[in-house]
Every structure is written in structure tokens, then in C-alpha cells.
Amino acid sequence: MALKLPDETLAAIMALHLTVPDAAFTSTDYLSPFSRIEQSSSTLLCVCKRFMRVATPLLYETVILRSTAQAQALAAALKANKDFGRFIKKLRVEGGYGASVEKIMVAAPNITDFAMTLKLWANDNVRGMCKAMHNINPRRVVLISLNDSRDNVSTRNATDTLCACFESWTRLTTVILPANEFSLDYGPAQALVPAMKKCPTLREVGLRGEPHRPHRILNELAAIPSLEVLDVTWSEADMTPQPPLYALAFGIPLPSDQHKLSAEANTKIRYAPERHEPRRPIFPRMLAPSVIPDPLPPLDPSWRPFANASDDVRASLWTNILEHVIRPARGSLLPYQHALMSLLAEDSEFDEDSDMEQSFYGSDSEDSMDYPFLHRRPKRYGPAVSCMLVCKEFASIATKVACQELVLASHPAIISFYDRLNSDPSLAAHVESIRLQSQGMSSASIKPILNALLERLTNLKRVSLGSSLWTSVGLDYSSLEALSVGAAATLTQMDNMFFSGVGNIDALTRFTALKVLEWEGAVALKTVPDDADAELCLPALEKLVLRSSSPSFLRALARCELPVLATLVLHLPTAVHLLLPAEKDALDEFLDAHGSGITKVVQDKDSSSFVLEKCPNVVELVFTDAFTRYSDTRAVELKDPHKSLKRIQLPHLSLRKGLLQWRFFLDSLNDEMLPALRTISIADLNFWPTTQREIAKSVWPPIAERLLECGIKMVDGEGIAWRPRLQSSSTRRR
Template identity: 30%
Template sequence: MSAALPDEILSEILSPALKVSDERFSDTSNVSPFAKYEFSTSAYLVVCKDWLRVATPLLYNVVILRSRSQANALEKVLQKYKEFGRFIHKLRVEGGYGMAMHTILKSAPNITDIFLTLKIWSDDSTQGLCNGLPLINPHRVIVVDPHERKARKNQNLAALTAVLLRCIREWDNMRVFDFPYSTSYGDPLWAERAMKLVEALGHSKGLHTILLGQFFQIPPFLRSLSKIPTVQTLQFKVHPTYIKTAIDGHPRLKALVRYPPESVEVPEGLVHIPDIAPSLNPSFIPMGSASEDTRERVWSRVFSFAMYVEAHSPGSTFREKHSHKSHLAIVLVSKYFNRLALPYLYECPNLSDEGAKLLAEQLPNRPELGSFIKILSMPYASTDIKLTLISLATNLQRFLPSQYLSLGCFEALGRSAGSSLREVSLSFEDIEIPTSLLASFTELRELTISASAVKVVPDTTSENVLHKLHTLRIDSMFQDISFLDAFSMIRLPALRTLRIDFYRSLALDADNSIIQFLKAHGSSLRHLSFQFSRQMLPYLKLFDICQELVEVKFLENAKLPREILTCMTPHKSLAKIIVDKTVDDPGDFDPAMFPALREIQIQACKWPTTEREISKSDWVPLAEAWLKRGIKLTDSDGEHWIPRVKRARGR
């Protein structure tokens, strides 16, 4: 396919995938924007010969070096293919990286932008940089001296600083310099370095723009920068709110300083409505030639978007819709709009305590409004108000109360909306619930229940309830375990996801109840989440009981017994394990027992972002050991470790 395309077109197609934005290249944040682990873009070069020819200049246009191994690898490439060095225009070096940097800089005569860091460790040789920097003549120089507790000081850094100051005096192509210091640097050594840098910049022959960071007061070196004869612009990257008045009082600074554009913040809830020209035909009726049914369907679709507001429910991952005060204007446009938009206004009322009272007073007189309510987040209100709202909300799909529910309210919920409810979150206080009450909820898919103060009592209809329930979340299970016992007797053929919390105060016979519960429903489970603060049952043969599990999550405050992660016969479904803090070394793990396992996620895992951190990290060798077994170790965001380039020799 690519053979039919000119190189220019193919280059435009590949550029977005291979291009490094200048914003990322010049980013001087403490954490490098390239610290996030991504697959190498060099993979595009091996697609075909045409892609290799066109993509190679794009790949080498901006080079980012974050380890000595990468520098050594680039050195070898440039030694073998000298023409590749001419493609390099921007070079970002986030360390010293030894003598390889001399070869790289010597082979790249067309460098226009260079990024250097003064975060140099004592064992990080800068000899290659010191030898190579005089060989280039960049247009823009970006220097970073990270703000740490104390200014860094060692021989390698001193050597690099001395060469850099000398080069700044001699680089006659340099027009732009990103100044690394600000007033927040407390160590006197930084102030000394800043003044030496200003003195070197004063000898530059063509410097016209200096970029500055965050300032809270005017330091002496800022006035010194303004006195450099060739400088035309002092460009702040962050608006210096605190020193603007002082700058305005300094004529030379005021003439040179430029500020970043200020972002305009629109107050929340303020929506700009553009002016609409008056109609040339005042009697025009939108969609006048369409049928009434078509007009209503179109307007209803419009209102479904116009009256939709997204928000996150606290402590949850799902999205909620809430009616907004601005929506009231839509239903007041006309009787026609009122009739079509009213269902969307009441679909998910955002009720305060007072709002719940007003709605409860309104619904008995207009019961049709209750049928519009689909999502009800019950606020703190009296039992009478809750009963009124629950009894008249006959088409509820989600019910999320914020306080304990009485048995009477629960019974009313089943009578009024049992046939429509799909998601319910329940919390009870010291009551007994016969499982027959659950029979009213014929469409329930998701149930979250706080089991800390509720007794569930099996009765004659226990086996004929909740046939469509696919997600069950059991929270706050303390002493009473009647919930487990009762639900062990219920058939839940659609159950696929279970989240269950255990606590140290569980009764002594809880272990058997847990096992019986899993034996009753484990065969259908696909996703299982445990949270517990005591030693898990070492004799719980979880994977022998739940043989269809695809994902299991252990969030524990106690050690996870090794026996939990074993099984008698190979478990052919498990693809992912999520644990809180740690996982055993793969040396004792038999991949044949979990042939489908591809990922182990550790919530406490945090991948290192620098070469030095990588060398000291305990996560990296563990991740690489698991990767040899074909299993990715991921952090809390689901990012897995990508092995770095390894050095074949030390330099």
C-alpha cells in the first residue's frame, strides 16, 4: 500500500506518530514528561522498507536520552550509520551518560535545540558532554537545575558547569536561553550559580530571548539579565503576579518583560448564549411539514441532550445525571416544551433536604411526575417524606439512599418500583429482612448492601428471588453473618461479580459461612473482590471452588497466604490478579496451573522515573522476572513495566 504513496505523503501520515511536541521537549518540570513508559516508536521503522526510509529522519529529528544504555545504543548506531547524525535537530539529555555523548554530539552537526540537566550524580560521568558541547552551536539552550533540598555538588557537575559556561560565551548561533533559576531557590550555591550564568550570558554575541520561570520577588540576577546588551525579551513562562508592580517600576525591565497569555476562567454555571437574529418569517414553525410524532421524537432527543448534566457520585465510579436549575428555563418556554421536557427535568432530581420535602408535597397532587423519576439519591429526610417519594416513584431504575432505610420503606420500594429497579444500594439498622421481600425486585442487576446491622432470614421463597442479579457488593460485614448464610440458600444464576468485605471482628463460624457462600455461587463468578483486615483462610481453595474466575482482587491489611494462590487442577480462566501491597516471587509459581494469567496488578506499586531510581527499585527486577513467565506486573493505573535498554559494557 505504501509503495503507491509519494514519500512526502507518507511522511505526513507517519509524522503524528513519530513527532515529539516542542512543549514536551522543552518541559522543565521536576518529573520528566518522558518518564511515562511507552513502547518505542522505532517499531514503525520495521513495517517495511518504505516506512524505514521515510520514518528514519522523523525518528531522529528529536532525540530523548534518559539513560546511559540509551546513549550507548545511539552511539553504536551513529558509528555505523554516520548520516543518521545529520537528522538530529533537537537533543534532550537527562543525565551525563559517559563518553557516548561525545560521539553523539560529534556526529550531530545540525543540532538547533539542546536540553541539559545539572541533576548530575557523582558516579554519572560528564566527560563525553564536556568534550562534545564545544562541537555544536545550537539556536536554543534549555538548562535545568532541579530545586532540591540542597544544591547538588560533585566533580562531574562542576566539570559540566564550567564547560557549559564557556560554551555559552562562544555559541554565536544561540538566540534563546531557558534560565533555570528563580527566587524559590534557597541555597546560596544556587544564587552563586545564577550570577555566574548571567555573567556568561552577558558575553553572548546573539542572545535575544531569555525564558524565565516562577518568581515571587525580583532577585539581583533578574536586573543583571536586563542589562545584557543583546537581550530584547525576558519572557515569563508563568505569570509573575507578585512582582508585576515592581517590574513596572523598573523602566528597563518593563520594556523587556513579556507575560504569557492569561487564561480566562468562565464561572461555573455561566453559559454564553449567542445572539440569534430575528426570524425573517415570524410565523415560521420548525418542522412544520413533519408529522406530530416526528416533531415530538426530534424535540425529545434535543431535550435529552440539553437537560443532561454529568457528575460523579461520591465514592463511586459510575456517572450520575442530575437536573440543574438552568433546565427550568427550558420547560417555561411553552406548554409544548413543558410537556416534552418535564420528564427529563424529573428524571434524576438533585434533592437537598428541603428539596425532598417540597417534592414530597408536590407528588401526591401530581403523581405522574413520580413516574418520571428514574434515579433517586435519597437525602436525609423523615420517614414520612421517604415513604412518599418511594411510593410515588414508580419507574425507578437506580435507588441510592444516603442514610439507613426502614423496613417499611424497603417494602414500599419493592411494591412501587420492584419491577423496574436495576441498581439498589441499601443500608439498614438492626432489622430482620425475610428473603421473600427480595422477590419483588424482578429486574435487579446490581445490589450493594451494608451488612453490618441487618439480619437476613431465609423463608419458603428463598430460592426464587434475584434471578437477574449479576453484581453483588457486601460492605461492612462485622459480627453478623446471616447475610452470607441466607444468600447461600438463594439461587443466583446470573451472578458474575462479587465484592465482599471481611473484618477482624467476624464471628468464629464465619469461615465456614464464607466457604459455603462461595461453594453456592462460585461456579458462576467471573470477577471477585475481597477486602479483609485479618489472615485470610489458608485452607480456602478459592480457585478450585471458583473455576470460571477471570479476575480476582485481594485488598488486604494482612498477609495473603501462599495457599490461596494454589489449586489442585489447572485454572484455565484466570487472566488478572489484583493485590494491595505485594506478591510472591515467581520462583515458586507454576505457570501451567494458571495458563490464562496475563497480568498481576499491585496497587502499591510505583514505577521509577529515572535511571538511578530504576537501579534501586525492588519493583523492576520483580516485574522483569514475572515478564519472563509471560505475565505483566502493573501499577495502580494499569501501566506495566517495559524493560529498558541494557548496557553491554560500562563506560
């Protein structure tokens, strides 16, 4: 099909892939937009000779130089093909890359856009570029970055040359500057502004980013005699400076810097369009009364929403609405249902200083801390209690919504909720998640009440004992048996399950819908149930998290059927090779029974070789961040090749701690013992070095290139793989 297209049509199609966006070419961001490109656009020229002939002018139209090797290669290509230099119209040089830059600029007489940087190191060679800058006559100049802290020979030479060229360039009409690095008090900007005032053809200056004090910069640039337009990337509303924290908290308006602008600046500035979303205070609930808008008076005091709807329809509508009001509070560190049940007791008033409120951990009120510097205002409640205080209908609906996720953080909280269930048993069906965060749950005083409470939760889907912010809560094994009475068919997730005492595995296998089980503790489980003929099975269990290596628990699970178990998370207290003999034997027995069905393993202690030997069908191996902190990485040593492992996910490697051990681990990987391995993922974002200097100092590019030769890609947290760069004789690693 492409053979039938004329060259003009084919060129228009190729331009969509080869043309560099102007926003990228003029970018002044700290991270270059060209540092994250995985695939070179020049691969399009390798299709056939016709593609090469048509696409070559498009490829050379915009040239981006990011290393000395690239500059040397391009200089050699222009020397061999004299006509290629005429195609170059835009040139962006992101460093000092030696004499080759001079050869490129001399061979390209049609440069109209020139981008350079003044953030240079002392060993950057800019002599060639500075010498050739007098031979070009661009219409637009882009300063990618200004050197505000490095005072060296390279920076001074580039700055002096640029200032001299501002007077000699006769076609220059536009200059783009990085506003966030532009300072009139120090750095190259002190010399650039006077030089731009001497350029008679300069018509437009663009500022990218947001400066600290824009009025000073704008007034100074507006004083350029020939300037007509000051193009900025912020809106007129953004001329207001960033307010301090107290102003954000109370929504106090600050005066704009608009009045500080000169009359000349006001006529020349071209602002960006207004933002769709205006700035909002960080703490909207702490607004001062003077800035809180007065509510509109009701048109009809007797008006009732959804008055014509049936009770069921109205309750359904209000439930959906109140869920959006109350449920955003879920996941917060403090529970939002404080004194929930005492608030709704019949014929009683809510006492904000009641003992019941103080018995709960946290508060639904926003006044949990006293700020003496704030103005005094009436006590305000959080979303759950505020909805309950509106009317009886709201109280009934909000109670059910708030009960969907319960956080019982003390013994009085358990007793309060249990008493409320006795007065309103229908609330038990609304509880979908419960988290226990109080110690001493196995005490004789609270255990009977807790067990009776758990037996009545017939719609429970998730239970958690403690969380990552609290130590695990220990329960007697009888509480698990009580939980199985009401929620055996509905419970899907158990987190931080820490049990003590003696029990029977049969109580755990009653949870037929259980998908995620996180087990911790030292309960002694009987492997044979009371009914010897009963089938032990967890038919829905997909993920198992082991936080302890209890031999009785592992042996009990080894005798259970786990047909869909696919993910195993090992958060053991120590590495596998350091376990006690009884614990090691129990783990061996468990993996011998179920290791063939596991496809994903997550670990925070070194057990790679052991896991791969016991689980032949593992597709993904994950190392958590705790691995680097608490474990020494060992080389992968396998007796036989593992033919299923396709992906290894490593923790954050930006920290220097553990750097050597991860290099040792990666060096042990090869395509002979892991023939199916294709990807090694790293959790860090922007992990790869982006500049020539960073690449020369980083240890990861050589490792990634060695693995790539084995067919294994290393990708960062954004899925971007390392692509080998051109290397010159000075940058090539020895």
C-alpha cells in the same frame, strides 16, 4: 505498495513517526516527556533493509540520552558507523552518563540544538560531557532543569563549563530556561546570567513555566546587551501575582507587576496569547457587594418568558432549566432540601429561624457558618430554595425537581415529607432516590410513618441507608416489605442495606428490576417462602456487595435464581479463612450455586485462592485500597490451573506499607497456574520510575520484567506498561 514509492515520499511518511516534536525536545517539565514512551521508534527500521536505509537519518536526527547504557550503545554504534554521527542535529542529555557522551558529541559535528540539565547528583559523571562541550557550536541551548538545592561537584563543573561556553560559542542565538526554577538569589542562575551577558550572538531567551517573581528575572535578562526577544509562556494578564485567599474569595483585584518592569524589558518581552477563560474567584458566591456587577434593568417589567407557550410546554422547558440550576448540588455532603415542605405550605411565609429548618441536618442557606471577618449581607439561599422563592410556578416546578433526590437525615425530616405527601400526593411519583441518614429508624415512633412513606414511592430507583460518611442506618425488615409495595418494579439499586429482625426472602425477590444490591446486617431470613410453589428469582441482579457474612442471607440467595449476576464484591469483616464455620459453609453454598456465572470479583480481604477455586469463570480480580491497610496478602495457591482469569487490578502501591506482601503475591503468579492472565493493573498514576537513579532503586522493574517473560504485562493507572531498558555493567541488577 511501499516498494513503488520513491525514497523521498517514503521518508516524508516516516518523518511523521520518527521526528521528535520540538515542544518535547525543549520541555523543562519535572517529568520528562520521553519517560512515558512504551514503544521505541526504532522498531520501524526493522521492517526491511529499505526502511532501515531511508529511516536511519531521520532516527539519528534527534538523540535523547536518558541512561548510561543508552549512551554506551549509541557510542558503539557511531564508532562502527562513522557516517551516522553526521545525522545528529539535536542532542538532549538528561543526566551525567560518563565518557560515552564525549564520544557521541565528538562524532557529531553538526549539532545545532543542545539540551542538558544542571540538576545532577554527586555520583553523576559529567566529565566527558563537559570536555566535549567546547567542541560543539550550537545555535540553541536548552537547560532542562536547574539545581537549586544540590551543591555538588557535578553541578559546579557543568555550570562552570556552560558559563565558559557561552563566551566561546559563536553561533549561539537562543537559550531556553526553566522559569519556575530560575532564581537570582541562589543556584546556578546567579552565574548563568552574567555569562549570557558576555555572549555577543545571543538574540533570544525563552522562559518555560511561571516564575515566582517574574519582574526581577525579566529585568535582569532584558539587560543582556545583544538580546532582542524575551519569549515567555504566560500572557500579559498573568503578570498579576497570585492573590491570597481573601482576595480570591471576594474578587478583590490586585495590582499588576507590569509597572515593575523596566522600559527595556517591556520592549523585548513577547507574551503568550491570552487565555480563553479568565481567572475566576474560587468562591463566587462570597463576592463583596462592591465587586458584584449591577443587574441590567428589565426592558419590560410585565414580560413573561414563554408566555405564548402552553402550560405543559412551559413547565417542561422550566423543568429542564431548573434541573441545571438545582441538580449540581446533588452529591454534596449536606442535603439541599432543608425545610422544603414547610416552605411550600399554602398561605404560609418561610421563616428562616423556624423549628422545622433547624430540625434538618444541614441547610440550603449559604450562611451555615458565621464568619466574623466578613461583611454583613442579606441572607441568601441555595439553588433549590432560591428558585422556589421566585414565583408560584417556579415553586411548583422546583419542588418536583428537588424531590428527585431526597436526603432524610432526621425524624422530623421524615415526618415533614410525609405530611407534604399527604397534602400533595403527586410528589411521590417524582422521588427517584432517597437516602436515610438518621439512627433509630426502627423505633416504634417513626417506623409506621417511614413504612407508610416508603409504600407511596412508586417511581423510586435508588435507596440508600447511610453512606460512606455515616454509619449504616438500621431498619426493621418490615421496611423492606413496605418498600416492595410501591417500588418493586422500578427499584434498580440498594446501597448499605442494613436490616434486623426476622423476614422472608420472598420480599427481596419482588424487586424484579434490581441490578445492584449492597447487603449488610444480621436479619434472619427464611429460605422457604409462604407460598412453597413460588419461584425465587432476582432476574436483573448484576452486582452483589456483601458487607456481612450472614448465613441465613447467603443460604437464601443460594436458593434463588440469579441469571445475570456477574460481579461479586466481598467487603466482609474478616478474611475468608478466618470466618466462623457456619459463615464459611453458607458462603460455600452460595458460591456453589452461583459461582460459575461470576466474572468479576472485588475484595478488600484476602480470599483470592478461595474465590478462584469457587468461581472458575472469573475474568477480573480487583483488590481495593483497603486490602493493603487491613489484610495480609497470601500467595495464590490453586489445586488446578484457572483458565479464565485475564486481569488482576492492584490497589495503590506507592505507599511502603504492604510493599513486601505485594512482592510476595506477585512472585507467586506464573503462567502455569494462571495461563490466561495477561494484565496486572496498578491504581497509581505515574507509577514507574523515570530516571536512571530511580530505576536502580525501585523494586518493581525486575518484577515487571519477570512477569513479562511469562506473557503478563504490568500497567499503571494510565495503562502504560513497563518496558525493559538497556542496562550497562554498572547499572545491571545483580
